[in-house]
Amino acid sequence: MGEYEGTCGCKGIRTCLICEQQQHKTLIPRNFTSAEQVQLQNRGQVEESWESYCYCWRCNTAWGPRHTDDFANPPITELTACDHTGRALEFPGVTVVPEFVSKEEEAELVRTIDASPWKPSQSGRVKQDYGPKVNFKRRKLKTAGFTGLPSFIKPFVERMNEHESLSDFIPVEQCNLDYRPERGSAIDPHLDDSWLWGERLVTINLISGTYLDMTPIQSPGNEDTRTTPVSVRIPLPPRSLLVLSGPARHQWNHGIRREAIVSRRIAVTLRELTGEFLVGGAQEDIGREVLSVAKMFTGTVVP
Numbered sequence: 001m002g003e004y005e006g007t008c009g010c011k012g013i014r015t016c017l018i019c020e021q022q023q024h025k026t027l028i029p030r031n032f033t034s035a036e037q038v039q040l041q042n043r044g045q046v047e048e049s050w051e052s053y054c055y056c057w058r059c060n061t062a063w064g065p066r067h068t069d070d071f072a073n074p075p076i077t078e079l080t081a082c083d084h085t086g087r088a089l090e091f092p093g094v095t096v097v098p099e100f101v102s103k104e105e106e107a108e109l110v111r112t113i114d115a116s117p118w119k120p121s122q123s124g125r126v127k128q129d130y131g132p133k134v135n136f137k138r139r140k141l142k143t144a145g146f147t148g149l150p151s152f153i154k155p156f157v158e159r160m161n162e163h164e165s166l167s168d169f170i171p172v173e174q175c176n177l178d179y180r181p182e183r184g185s186a187i188d189p190h191l192d193d194s195w196l197w198g199e200r201l202v203t204i205n206l207i208s209g210t211y212l213d214m215t216p217i218q219s220p221g222n223e224d225t226r227t228t229p230v231s232v233r234i235p236l237p238p239r240s241l242l243v244l245s246g247p248a249r250h251q252w253n254h255g256i257r258r259e260a261i262v263s264r265r266i267a268v269t270l271r272e273l274t275g276e277f278l279v280g281g282a283q284e285d286i287g288r289e290v291l292s293v294a295k296m297f298t299g300t301v302v303p
């Protein structure tokens, strides 16, 4: 089941190598919307005019600006890349834990994950979901069909809880994403939902390294006044753990460019509930139900 073969899951402006080749789907040059520009940038079709900084997990600071060529060639196998030269940019809200899983655990995780079916997703990704059914537009949550997080993730959640900043982290959703260069896999810059999903987004990175690109959100009160837009690239080595919270979670979009996927990569992302669904919150009852199912660790992939 490791190899997913089938049509892609791209909708609207999103494309991958499969639909670009099969349907000759390309964007016609005209005045692009910002979403289209992002899509083109992800495909490397628009020259980058951004000042890019490289995030260093040791000093929690981004250093730069770096030439974009400096980021051209993952694989990122080690965390020694940062030379701490250039300007230092404070970049709070990122934690990278190198070697969070061992090589043996990684191989076993990938075998177990691949034993369940993958579903097509957007931009050349395929996915597996474990979590409650959510309608984000209507803000509705249903537990029907949710069987909990899978048993294989339990020891890793316990390991996360050994870290001080994750001691009370109780995930209720797991999403596995598979990226491959032959499908042109990428993920457009986005913010994760913050109505349902809580403060910490936690990802285990498997098989190969990549860069997570952080770009500032454009919203009232958060206008970027710099003349040259800035991006911060976070190296994510295989087997590392990434935690996004605070400004990195809410003030910066995160995404992965097509060029940053150089061989197969799996991201296992775990999400927690917001206060609205916890004790004292307006939706405490449904939250309690979701938590109790999640914590059974008897889950199978949501079909």
Ligand SMILES: O=C(O)CCC(=O)C(=O)O
Pocket: 175, 177, 187, 192, 203, 212, 254, 256, 267, 269
């Ligand atoms: O692949 C990753 O590390 C990022 C995934 C992500 O941003 C998401 O699933 O929302």
Ligand SMILES: [Fe+2]
Pocket: 190, 191, 192, 254
């Ligand atoms: Fe995300």
